[in-house]
Every structure is written in C-alpha cells, then in structure tokens.
Amino acid sequence: MTLSRLSTLLASGTLALAGVAFAQGNPPTTAPANPATGAGQQSPTGGPMGTTGTTPQNTQSGTTTSPPPTSSSTMSTPAPSSDSTTMAASQPRPARADRN
Amino acid sequence: MPTATEPGARPPASPRAKRAAPFTAASFAGVVLATALTGLPPQPAGAGPRPVAEQFAQAAVAAGDNLSQPFAVIDKTAARLYLFDREGHLVASSPVLLGLARGDDSVPGIGSRAMADIRTEERTTPAGRFPAEPGTNTAGEDITWIDYDAAISMHRVRATNPAERRLQRLASPTASDNRISYGCINVPAAFYDRHVKPMFASRGRAVYVLPEVAPLDARFPFLRVSGN
Numbered sequence: 001m002t003l004s005r006l007s008t009l010l011a012s013g014t015l016a017l018a019g020v021a022f023a024q025g026n027p028p029t030t031a032p033a034n035p036a037t038g039a040g041q042q043s044p045t046g047g048p049m050g051t052t053g054t055t056p057q058n059t060q061s062g063t064t065t066s067p068p069p070t071s072s073s074t075m076s077t078p079a080p081s082s083d084s085t086t087m088a089a090s091q092p093r094p095a096r097a098d099r100n
Numbered sequence: 101m102p103t104a105t106e107p108g109a110r111p112p113a114s115p116r117a118k119r120a121a122p123f124t125a126a127s128f129a130g131v132v133l134a135t136a137l138t139g140l141p142p143q144p145a146g147a148g149p150r151p152v153a154e155q156f157a158q159a160a161v162a163a164g165d166n167l168s169q170p171f172a173v174i175d176k177t178a179a180r181l182y183l184f185d186r187e188g189h190l191v192a193s194s195p196v197l198l199g200l201a202r203g204d205d206s207v208p209g210i211g212s213r214a215m216a217d218i219r220t221e222e223r224t225t226p227a228g229r230f231p232a233e234p235g236t237n238t239a240g241e242d243i244t245w246i247d248y249d250a251a252i253s254m255h256r257v258r259a260t261n262p263a264e265r266r267l268q269r270l271a272s273p274t275a276s277d278n279r280i281s282y283g284c285i286n287v288p289a290a291f292y293d294r295h296v297k298p299m300f301a302s303r304g305r306a307v308y309v310l311p312e313v314a315p316l317d318a319r320f321p322f323l324r325v326s327g328n
Contacts (some may be wrong), residue, residue, distance in 0.1 A: 092236075093245065093248050095236040095237055096237065098243060098252070098284050099199075099252055100258060100281055100282045100283075
C-alpha cells in the first residue's frame with residue numbers, strides 16, 4: 001500500500017516537472033499564426049501602443065481607398081437641421097449624385 | 101434680361117422697398133421682416149426682390165445667425181441668388197434655376213433615389229438654413245452641397261438636355277420659367293466660378309433658402325427670437 005502511494009506521488013511529480021520543462025522550452029511570440037490566441041493587447045492600427053484616437057481609416061493623410069457610392073446608395077448620416085448653427089466637420093463628404 | 105450684378109451696378113430699389121421700414125434694432129427687425137416678406141407678391145427676377153433678400157440678410161446678421169461669416173440668400177419666388185459679406189453687405193447676385201415643383205420640403209429619402217424615380221411634384225428645392233460645404237458629385241464635378249442627404253447642391257448650370265432649355269430660362273426676364281431642376285440650384289457658370297465657389301470653399305457657411313409656401317419665421321426661428 002505504501003509502495004503504491006509512493007509510485008503515484010512519483011508519477012505526479014514527474015509529470016509536473018515534464019510540463020514545466022516543456023513550457024520553459026517554448027519562448028513567447030508576439031506574432032502568432034492566429035492573432036486571436038495569445039497576441040495580447042495590440043494597437044488597432046497596427047502601430048505602436050499608446051497612439052490612441054487613430055483608426056485604420058484615417059491614417060492615410062486624407063485619402064481613401066473606398067469606392068464612391070453610387071446614386072442608389074443610402075447614407076446613414078443624419079439630415080442637417082434647417083436651423084443648425086454648428087460648423088460642419090472637417091472631413092469632406094464622399095462623392096454622390098446630386099439632383100441636377 | 102436678368103444678369104449677375106455686383107454692388108457697383110446696383111439698380112434702384114423699387115417703391116415698395118423704399119416704403120419698407122429700416123432696421124434700427126434686432127428687437128424689432130424679426131417681426132417687421134417676417135410680416136413684410138410674407139405679404140409680398142411674387143416678383144420678377146430683376147431688381148424688385150433685392151430688398152427682400154437684403155432685409156433678410158440684415159436680420160440674419162443682427163441676430164448673429166450667420167456666425168460672422170459670409171452667406172447666401174436664395175429667393176425662390178424671384179429665382180435669384182444673393183451673396184453677402186459677413187456684415188450683410190451685398191456682394192453679388194444672379195438669377196438661378198430651381199426645382200420644378202413648388203414646395204419647401206424634400207421628400208424623405210429622395211437623396212438616395214435615382215433621378216428617373218423622382219416624380220414631378222417631388223422636384224422641390226427645400227427652404228431653410230443650410231450649412232454649405234464644398235464637395236464633388238459622382239461625375240467628378242466640384243459643387244457646393246446645400247443639403248447633402250437630400251442631394252441638393254449649387255452647381256454650374258447644366259445644359260446637357262437641350263429640351264430643358266436651361267440657358268434660355270436663365271437668360272429670360274421672368275422668374276416663373278426658372279423652375280426646371282430636380283431640386284438643385286443651377287448657377288451661371290461664370291458667376292459660380294467667380295463668386296460661389298470661393299465663398300463656399302470654407303465649410304459651414306450659411307445658405308438661406310427663403311420659403312415660398314411656409315411662413316418665413318417657421319423656417320428661420322431667429323426672426324421670432326429677435327422680435328421678442
């Protein structure tokens with residue numbers, strides 16, 4: 001009985017040591033094949049951390065690669081108030097068909 | 101023949117305009133102007149409507165509604181565009197073409213509809229205060245957006261459809277035939293390049309489109325406020 005317990009304890013210790021040895025033999029990576037696993041906190045722009053407020057869309061110095069909408073497209077931007085006194089944002093609007 | 105005008109070539113004001121009360125204080129301007137403008141009958145696109153736009157401009161400046169910026173006033177009844185400096189002094193004016201249908205509102209969602217799907221009665225130029233902005237249409241033409249979501253802009257007159265006779269309509273002495281567009285404001289090309297484009301190269305400057313159906317103070321609350 002005592003011998004059996006000793007064998008179980010020895011096997012458990014061996015398994016734990018093997019796990020520690022395996023873990024120590026694999027260095028951490030910052031560029032895993034699947035970014036969702038173990039990549040940690042990253043900048044959404046792909047740049048260095050600490051540059052908040054930037055998104056991939058506006059890091060191109062005012063240019064855009066998205067195609068202009070056609071006349072059949074719908075816009076989700078709110079309609080301007082007829083008595084609004086606020087200044088418009090600085091970003092130019094995408095090209096769209098006017099009413100001639 | 102109506103032509104673009106500038107301050108140096110101002111025609112004399114009409115007798116009706118001479119009878120209009122001068123603006124002495126913002127507290128009185130709103131009520132007087134709203135009452136006077138509402139009762140005015142349709143006038144030709146010549147010199148007659150100038151006092152209407154000028155009085156409105158002075159009221160807007162007195163109320164600070166132009167945010168100390170240059171601005172434009174479009175008199176739909178007279179089919180004429182007036183440009184003012186930040187202090188309300190007239191800079192230039194020109195006849196324009198407007199939406200075919202009489203009315204002061206845009207049909208909801210019309211900005212995303214194809215031109216062929218817009219019915220005759222829906223071809224309105226909306227009235228109100230609009231923060232204008234420079235932009236581009238899908239043809240690559242530089243234009244001035246008035247109401248982006250309703251696809252209303254100011255642009256150089258387009259004579260692409262000879263049957264519409266847009267150039268002739270602009271040149272005629274009457275305002276009634278200046279209603280032909282789908283809602284956009286068509287401006288003589290030279291006037292657009294010389295005055296409109298430079299003035300609205302900066303975003304947010306106001307374009308006031310005077311209503312032809314709705315009460316004036318319903319579209320411009322500052323007229324009511326300044327009258328209190």
